[in-house]
Amino acid sequence: YMAMALLIAGACMLFMFCLERFEEGFSRIKMPGFLKPMLGGFLLALIAYFFPQLHGFSNYPTVNAVFEGQYLWYFIAALGILKMVATSLTLGSGGTGGVFAPCLFIGAMIGNTFGYGAHRLFPESTATAGSYALVGMGALMAGVTGAPLTSVILIFELSGKYSIVLPLMITCAISTILVQIVMKGSVFTRPLIKKGVFYGVRRNVLRRKRVREILRADFLSVSPQTRLRELLALLPNSKQYAYPVLGPDGGLVGIVSLQDFQAVVFEEEVADVVVVGDIMTREVLTVTPENTLEEALLKIGDENIEYLPVLEGGESRKVLGLVSRRDILSCYNREIREFVEAASPI
Known part of the structure; x- marks a missing residue:
């Protein structure tokens, strides 16, 4: 089952890749928008004519026929691949539909094909192809949708078999983890990521990053x-x-900025008379290395300043460095750009 999880994870990535590629491909076709679903429907009809098992209302009878062993393994594998193409055609061209039923169908086809090969090679130590098909349904749905727990419960409710719960949990977990590592999201979240809409721990870069970074x-x-x-x-x-501004002991006693001395900067006669201690700001806002960038940016915004000294923390006044408004915004933009690029199709 762990080996099948690798195969299912690859199928998840292929399915998600097809969905995105077909959508991008149709978006590049220069024709009126209402004609694109018609083109997709025509191509889908051609596939359904030669493979009626892929038709929407034939999904569940086809899956039942696979469980009963009515089809040869290579035909079952072909149905799984063609279902990816058919679903991608439908959604990419602007047709209505979802990925729930296609995931179950594709998972059953690929799981059954793997189970057939495993049972032929190791007949004494493997389950029937039908058991692999059930687990494949859950694993592919988990990987594509990013919902492993939902997939485990759903397949268990459909089958009622306690014997598949453990392999189902393992396969769904491995499939989901691999897809998240490679694709950086699910079929639902990847379009949002590429539009700059973030979620989870990535949603707020400023809360996640620390000043020390x-x-x-x-x-x-x-x-x-x-x-x-x-x-x-x-x-x-x-x-x-x-x-x-550092005192004799090296501790922070103030800060002097361009705003502090701009009033006297053009008075040549005072350049050798005025010292920093006369014009510096003594009440200095500071941060520590463990403060978040959000906390630092709020302090900068509240006082409309550009720099914050970074102190060791506690009672120490030792300055470890500076953090600026520009540094924070550059870090934010860099993280967003990297995240969007990572979500680009493989």
Whole structure:
């Protein structure tokens, strides 16, 4: 069953890939929107003409016939693949439908095919092909929809067989995990991800990321005795526009920013008279490495500042680095871009 879980996971990815590719393919076809379902319906009719077992109302009789052994294994495998194509044609062209029944159908076909081969190779230690078909139904539904618990309960309710519960749970779990790792979502969440709509732990990057992950440890600092002329000399060669003011013990005693000295920056006669201690902000908002980026951004927004010193925490005033509004927004944009790219079709 663990081996079948790998096969089912691959089938899940193939099914999801087909759904996305067909949808993108039809979106590129230049024709009136109302004609696209007609084209999809025509192609679907051709498939149904040669393989009437794929017709919507024939799904469950076909599955029952598979359980009874009325079809050859290679025909069963072909039905599973063709069902992926037929469903993708329907949904991709703009037709109405879902993936619930197709998942059960495809899972039964692939599970039965695997079970047939396993039983032929190891007749004494494997179950019948029908048992593999039942487990395959649940595993494929779990992988595609990302709902393993629902799939386990559903298949158990349909079959009433206690003997398949353990292999069903194992197969559904493995299938779901593999699909989530590779596809980064289910058939329902991947379209949302690619549109920039996020969910779960990924939904809020700023709450998940910590200040320690983006703080700048290579910062410039000044002392309260630093003259204004010396401070101005730092600006041309630095992208930093706020400087922590450190006392004799190296602890933070204030911060001086461009807003603090812009009133006197053009008064040449005071450049050697004014010192940082005269113009610095003494009540400094700070964060620690364990604060979230959301907490840091809220502090920045509340006071309309650009930089926050990052302190060790506790009673210590030692400055570990700086975090800026730009750093936070860059981190956010980078995470969103990577997540969207990871959700692109394989």
